[in-house]
Amino acid sequence: MPICIECRYPVKTLYTEYSGADDRSSGHGVRLTVCKNCGRFCDKYVEHDFVVLFIDLVLIKPQVYRHLLHNTLMREHDQFDPIVFQYVFFLILCALSTLSFHLSIRFLTSSPLSPLVLSNLIPRYPRPNSVSTALLVSSSTKLFPILMVIWEYDVPAAARSLGWAVVANNVEALKILLDCGYGTAAILATVGAISRWMVGRGILWVAGLDGVDTVGDSGVASDGKALWAVVELGREWGGRLGLG
Template sequence: MDPRCVKCGRRIEKLYVQYSPGNIRLLKCGNCKSVADEYIECELLILVIDLVLHKPQAYRHLLFNVLHHNNSDFDTLLFKASFFYLFLDAYKLWILNETSKELSVLRLGLKTLGCSLIGNLVFFCVLFVFSRRIFTFIEGFSGYKDVLLTVVVSSYLKIYTLSMLVWEFPASMVYIIDLFVMSSNLVALRVISESSFTKCVGLCLGAHAMKFFVNWMLK
């Protein structure tokens, strides 16, 4: 898949011209006349900060110009990212249920993993079915793998739950992280689609609400 301008989202043939190793010139977008992707020359920390700030340009760089289908290891990347996502989600449920005195550690772990699997299955089924019905995706981003990778990658804020291994936080912090994850999913879905803000909000809220309901029922 061709790279895209991070400002306007239009396709562009090349993002830069390389004259020699370490010597490149960034190209401008023919549509908006801005540098197509300034993140190429930025430090990783700048990209991370812009992702946390929910800047669409950072999401376009990551989804279109880094994690695109021309990557020969796309399926491997998708599997690893999905596995890590599931692990973080299961750990979140473990935090919420670890005060339970009725179950042993092993049974609690198996129950947590099962709840996470079922909850995410429902979550992604809702996303896949309704996104195909109500979204108008950018060309090249319409398959279930694209939606899956978009949501998994944009849920990077789940990694902050690991900080609870080191520092003590109230369990309510998990829900705050979930709110940030949902808002990040919203920005990412808007980037890969040409749908309205209202449609994206409705789908994100509906999918996350279904996941929360399933986890609550299985608790």
């Protein structure tokens, strides 16, 4: 049973919907229920969009938690809403994909069995945790989509630009940390991106979603384009410096 988010008093309904109400967030055709206990609206977030929810979550307002935990994400008899399982699935997908990205690069840079180390392309780096730290810091650009909650962007173009920025930062961070060339850093970033893609596709295959186009696919494509752009930019500047 839903509750009033202000005083936690149980109520039968949070709103009354009239004919012609296409979107509750617009407020048209919807009348919010007034709590008999406190005299305030039972759940004002019924009419609010996700931007307001996000801001109030950041501000740790108890009302928004009551809205989500009692009136939205949980059902009768203490059952999860199906969307919760979707969130958990994608959280696991992202976590395992990111883990594979880090482990593959850590192996190539810090393991005695690394083919790059055995072939003397790079010296063995004895601090794998520093490698992961460099990757995490340089991947912080991925936090920029949070702004898309507030401002609208061209999503495909923003995803491509973000992919280029993240890969360029990864390459630069690896180059600085390992004191290697751009080519070696680009190889490491490419292997990490391929590992991330393979793990992501494997999880989707196990879940029966192998035919679904994912963000991981576009991310790998963006990684490849970004790496090629970095190589082309390096060649262009190298040619200019050579001519100068």
